[in-house]
Structure formats: C-alpha cells, structure tokens
Amino acid sequence: MAESQVPAFFQDLISWYAFESLAVGHRAGLVEALLAGPGGSGEIAARAGADPRATANWLAVMVAAGYATHAAGRFSVADDAVSFLSAQLPGVDSLALLDFALALGTRTPQIVEATRAGAAVPGLFACDFGAAVVRTSAPMYRNMLLRSWIAAIPTVGARLEAGARVVDVGCGDGTAVRVLGAAYPASSFVGVDSDPDAVAVANRGVSPDNVSFSGVEPDVADVILVFDSFHHFSRPGELLARWRSALREDGVLVVAEPSWSGELDVDSSDRGSVIGLACTFLYCDVEGRTGEPDLEPISPLDGGRALRAALAVAGFDDVVAHEVANGYRLYVAR
Ligand SMILES: C[S@@+](CC[C@H](N)C(=O)[O-])C[C@H]1O[C@@H](n2cnc3c(N)ncnc32)[C@H](O)[C@@H]1O
Numbered sequence: 001m002a003e004s005q006v007p008a009f010f011q012d013l014i015s016w017y018a019f020e021s022l023a024v025g026h027r028a029g030l031v032e033a034l035l036a037g038p039g040g041s042g043e044i045a046a047r048a049g050a051d052p053r054a055t056a057n058w059l060a061v062m063v064a065a066g067y068a069t070h071a072a073g074r075f076s077v078a079d080d081a082v083s084f085l086s087a088q089l090p091g092v093d094s095l096a097l098l099d100f101a102l103a104l105g106t107r108t109p110q111i112v113e114a115t116r117a118g119a120a121v122p123g124l125f126a127c128d129f130g131a132a133v134v135r136t137s138a139p140m141y142r143n144m145l146l147r148s149w150i151a152a153i154p155t156v157g158a159r160l161e162a163g164a165r166v167v168d169v170g171c172g173d174g175t176a177v178r179v180l181g182a183a184y185p186a187s188s189f190v191g192v193d194s195d196p197d198a199v200a201v202a203n204r205g206v207s208p209d210n211v212s213f214s215g216v217e218p219d220v221a222d223v224i225l226v227f228d229s230f231h232h233f234s235r236p237g238e239l240l241a242r243w244r245s246a247l248r249e250d251g252v253l254v255v256a257e258p259s260w261s262g263e264l265d266v267d268s269s270d271r272g273s274v275i276g277l278a279c280t281f282l283y284c285d286v287e288g289r290t291g292e293p294d295l296e297p298i299s300p301l302d303g304g305r306a307l308r309a310a311l312a313v314a315g316f317d318d319v320v321a322h323e324v325a326n327g328y329r330l331y332v333a334r
Contacts, residue, residue: 018065020105023098025058031085031095034059034068038076090143091326096135103129104282111282119291120234124283130195133283134172137228140326141176146183148325149256153332156223156252160184164222167192169243170229174202174213181211192217221246227256228328230307231280234288236298240314252334253316255307259329262303276327277301307331 006014025031033039033047045055059075062068067081077085084094107129110121125133150157160166163186168177171191181189191213193199202213224243233239243253258276260267267273280301288297298306304321308331311319316333323329 014065018061018067019098019101021058021061021065022067023102025062026095026098027102028054028058030055030058034062034075034077035082035086038074040073041075044075087139089139091140093136093139096132096138099128100132100136103132107283111286114286114289117291118289120287120289125195125287126197129283130198131173131201134175134198134201138173138175141179141227144325145176145179149328149330150180150183152322152324153254153330156254156332159223159252160187163187165218165220166190166223166225167218167221167246168225168227169217169239170194170226170232171202171213172198172229174205174207174211176225176227177202177211177213178205178207181208185210187223190214190218217242217246219246220248222248222251224251224253225256226254228258230255230257231284231297231300232287233297234290235295237294237310237313240310240316244315250334252332253311255331255333256324256328257300257304257307257331259323259327260301260303262301262305267301304329304331 022031025034028050029048030044030050033044033050036047039047041056041059042052044059045052048055059068059070063070063075067078067085068075069078083089087093087095107124110124114121114124150160160180161184166180166187166189168180168189168191171177171193174191177189177191180187185208187210189211191199191202191211192215193202193213194215196215199213199215207213221243224247230236240253247253260276268277280299285297285299290296298310300307308319311331311333318334320332321329322332
C-alpha cells in the first residue's frame with residue numbers, strides 16, 4: 001500500500017513506534033554511536049556500550065523508519081536525518097524533543113487525571129519533564145531572539161541598548177536571558193522562574209555578569225519579558241496587574257505567545273498543527289489550570305483575544321502585536 005493510502009491512524013502508529021524507538025536509542029547512546037560513522041551492528045553496539053542483540057533490533061527499526069540506511073551489513077545515518085539526529089536545527093533542539101517525548105509518556109496518568117478534573121496536577125512539570133521542555137527552545141533563542149524577535153521591536157531593542165532593568169518571568173533554563181545579557185551589556189537582567197529546579201539549572205549555566213536568576217520577581221523593572229510562558233500561568237489577571245505596577249511609568253511588557261489565528265478551521269488545516277495543538281492539550285494548558293474560571297491561564301488558541309482583554313483590564317492601553325520567527329507573536333504592551 002502506498003504511504004498516502006495508509007489511514008491516518010496507522011500512519012500515526014507507525015510514527016509513534018519510530019519516534020519511541022528513536023528516543024530509547026538516544027537515551028541508550030545508540031543514536032550517537034550511529035552518528036559516529038558507518039559500521040556493522042556489533043560495532044555500533046560496542047561504541048554505545050549496548051547489548052548487541054538489542055542494537056540489531058534497534059537498527060532494523062531505524063532502517064524501516066528511514067533514519068538509517070543499510071548496505072552489506074553496515075549501517076549509516078540517512079543523509080536527511082543527520083541534522084535532526086545531531087541537534088543542528090536552528091529553531092528546536094531535536095534531541096531534547098526525544099527526551100521530552102519519553103518524559104511526557106511517564107506523565108500520562110497525571111494528564112488523564114487533569115483532563116477529567118479540569119485542574120492542574122502537581123508534579124507534572126517536575127525535573128526531567130520541565131527540563132526537557134525548556135531545552136527544546138534553546139536553539140530558537142540562540143538563533144532567532146536577536147535576529148527576528150528583538151529586530152521586530154526596535155523600540156524595545158533601543159531600550160535594552162541604552163540600559164534597562166529587565167525581568168524575564170518564566171525563564172526556564174535561562175537561555176534567552178543569557179543571549180540578551182551578552183548582547184546588551186548596559187542592561188541588567190533577572191530571570192525568574194517559580195520552579196526551583198529551573199532556577200538551579202539556569203544558575204549552573206555560564207552567564208554574563210549582568211545576568212542573575214531568582215525564584216522571586218523584583219519589585220521594579222523597565223522591561224518585563226514573558227517568553228512562551230504566559231499560557232502556563234494561573235491567576236493571569238493578578239500577574240498582569242502586578243507587572244503593571246512593577247513597571248516604571250515608561251516601562252514595557254513583552255509577551256511572546258504561539259501565533260494562533262483563533263479560527264479553528266484555519267489553525268487545524270495543516271496536519272503539522274497537531275504538534276502545537278497537542279502541546280496545549282497535553283501539558284501547556286494543564287500546568288496552570290485551577291478549575292476556577294477567573295483564575296484559569298489564558299490560552300493562546302483564541303488568537304490573543306482574551307490576552308488583549310486582560311491587558312486592557314490591567315491598564316495596558318497600548319498593545320501592538322508582531323509576528324516573529326518560529327510561529328510566535330510578540331505582544332508589546334505599555
Ligand atoms: C514552557 S516553559 C518556558 C520557559 C522559557 N521561557 C522558554 O521559552 O524556554 C514555562 C516556564 O514557566 C515557569 N512558570 C510556570 N508558572 C510560573 C509562574 N507563576 N511564575 C514564574 N514562572 C512560572 C515554568 O516553571 C517553566 O519554566
């Protein structure tokens with residue numbers, strides 16, 4: 001049967017088996033062993049320090065899935081798989097995505113419980129899962145934050161250039177703050193995250209002198225950044241009001257959210273949108289759920305309508321949106 005004739009259910013099943021096998025192989029060191037160069041099955045097993053029989057089974061899956069090729073007993077990475085198996089993509093850390101998929105699988109009972117109860121389940125984001133989530137975005141910030149995101153909002157760039165007190169709320173592993181700290185030495189940056197593990201990971205990275213990390217938001221700022229995090233936050237109205245009063249009179253809030261249109265027919269028309277929509281369903285929208293309508297996180301799936309309304313209520317009268325790289329929209333609010 002031609003691939004296009006395989007029903008979607010079975011295409012998804014094939015992809016799930018391939019991806020799960022790839023993720024396990026990555027954790028077992030087999031992906032790296034295969035990337036080291038063509039070799040026989042036993043040779044690749046030895047490079048990874050893995051069991052030869054399990055390695056042969058894994059290589060068979062990789063060939064069938066198209067990640068590896070096979071000729072005369074020797075295996076190689078397929079040419080078009082090199083960039084993502086060696087995490088060289090500009091917008092996402094593909095190896096972190098594999099860890100993320102494995103971690104997500106371990107959270108299935110909590111996600112089912114949250115789906116039934118309509119409220120967050122403690123521990124969903126802890127440790128391995130939260131760490132894998134934020135690692136996925138690190139290349140995006142290294143490659144696109146200055147060239148696309150800040151370039152799209154030159155008044156904010158000028159502010160950073162001149163010297164500002166900047167807070168990044170929901171900073172994760174701190175990659176974005178470090179990129180900005182290095183680019184704008186006249187400004188000072190505090191990355192804040194409610195997850196102590198994230199703050200610990202951020203603190204372990206090598207940061208410029210003008211960057212620090214904390215679990216507590218400073219009281220005063222010129223610029224508050226909230227990158228790909230706001231839709232995780234419960235009590236969004238309270239947070240926006242707090243940021244409004246923390247910002248100096250000429251301060252600016254920049255919220256980066258996924259750039260959905262808000263029209264389901266448009267947003268679901270490409271099958272690739274399953275990834276973003278499933279991220280919302282499986283974890284983004286779960287973390288901050290309270291089950292109390294006034295305190296629920298603001299979903300980006302409505303195209304920004306609820307966010308704009310909440311910004312207006314909090315006293316941000318001037319809101320301009322900019323579409324930027326990697327499928328994000330920056331809301332610049334004053
Ligand atoms: C999806 S991650 C995004 C991290 C980072 N900004 C990035 O784009 O890679 C969301 C982050 O928000 C943090 N978080 C959730 N609720 C928070 C809150 N109320 N205040 C501060 N951080 C919060 C989580 O711990 C997590 O690190």
